[in-house]
Amino acid sequence: MENKIEKKYIPLAEYFSSATDDKIQLSFTEIETIMGHSLPNSSYLNKSWWKKTKPPLKHYLAWIEQGYYVTTIQPGYHVTFEKPSSNSNAELDSLENAKNTFITRSIETDDARDLAKLLSKLDAETDFMLYGKNERDPSVQSVRKKITNLRKNNSSSIIVAVVEGQIGGLISISGNKAPRAKHRASIYIGIIQKFTNQGIGTLLLKDAEKWAISNSIQRLELSVCKSNAIAINMFNKFGFTIDGERKQSLKINDEFENEIYMSKLLNI
Template sequence: MLIDNKEFTSKGLHYTIRSAVLKDADSLSHLRLQIDGETEKLDREPGEAFIDREGFEQLIIIDSENERNIFLVVEIGDKLVAFSRCEGNPLKRFSHKVEFGVGVLKEFWGYGIGKNLLKESIKWADENNLSKMTLQVLETNDKAVKLYESLGFEVEGVLKRDKILSDGNYYNTIVMGRFMNKK
């Protein structure tokens, strides 16, 4: 699905959250690769599960046409600095929920970009009668866990020894969910 552009200003930084469009595909490929190399809080090592321009074009088309998917980007001037996706499942038994994922260039942490991407995604999910949003977060990412909790997410479970980071140690992944229409 598509949303209207939203303007934000934080700490003197002005940015726009909007739906991804086909012309973003090449920039998204480079952006995702850079973000993967800036933190171990995400799932991939740099270059793993690489998505090229054509791959992002396909995702953008699918997400623009699917009512249970949304692909958002953050633009500063003419540069993309962040993105998020909510992806639904085509199976009927899972049609009530979407999974949220986000990536923000490290240079732009602390400006509320991730929070605003999540807020826009929650608003979209609520408006489209999706009753559950899920996400996964590394156990050591306390700041993200607090943010998610502040926006109504709760811990649903822990995947133990789920990831191995560069220090050779295992880390847990926290599974969180937000229920829009509790029944």
């Protein structure tokens, strides 16, 4: 795929590759969120850009090679992609059992607004984060600056999960510049509640480990609230071990909370 289409369309190809619905409608904003890049002006102005299936442009391979075709276009608003069904009479799985389509990718500067919204939502949804609801208000400008700085070095990174056209989770990898600590990095993971229990956390951890190894990081570290049994169990399954416990590390809703420190040594 990388040899056929521009790099920026690869996340879109991965999205359609993992999709299970025969008919998908995506807004232009959702498509750009999946890509992590803006669509060209021609896609907003001309329906023919979406219907094109001939070189030299090859963006259409992102969906054509996954069996999807563009059926309707509302310029600037949404595009409908459909896959011919091999059994149009087959019963659909219930919505309750259906899993959301998602991909993971590295953060892009254009994600600043969506990332700021995600951080605020995570703070509001759970008591397991460092900040609570409305305790911080990350500005788009400050988030964009952070992303820009991250993309300039190889000791830190953010990987996001794009779920059904929106950023629904992330894993942050924070490394060290000091020579004696360059081999280790701390990670932070957050997924909004409606997208939990779908394997997103595991995939983010795998991507973080892959990124760490490629950047010569040999030890990943994290801290987690002792009462967050679900997260601790996930980290255990992924090979993290407990290093220790910091008592009364946090004060949440006027109650002290202990933190568990965990780590994983990577084979490089």
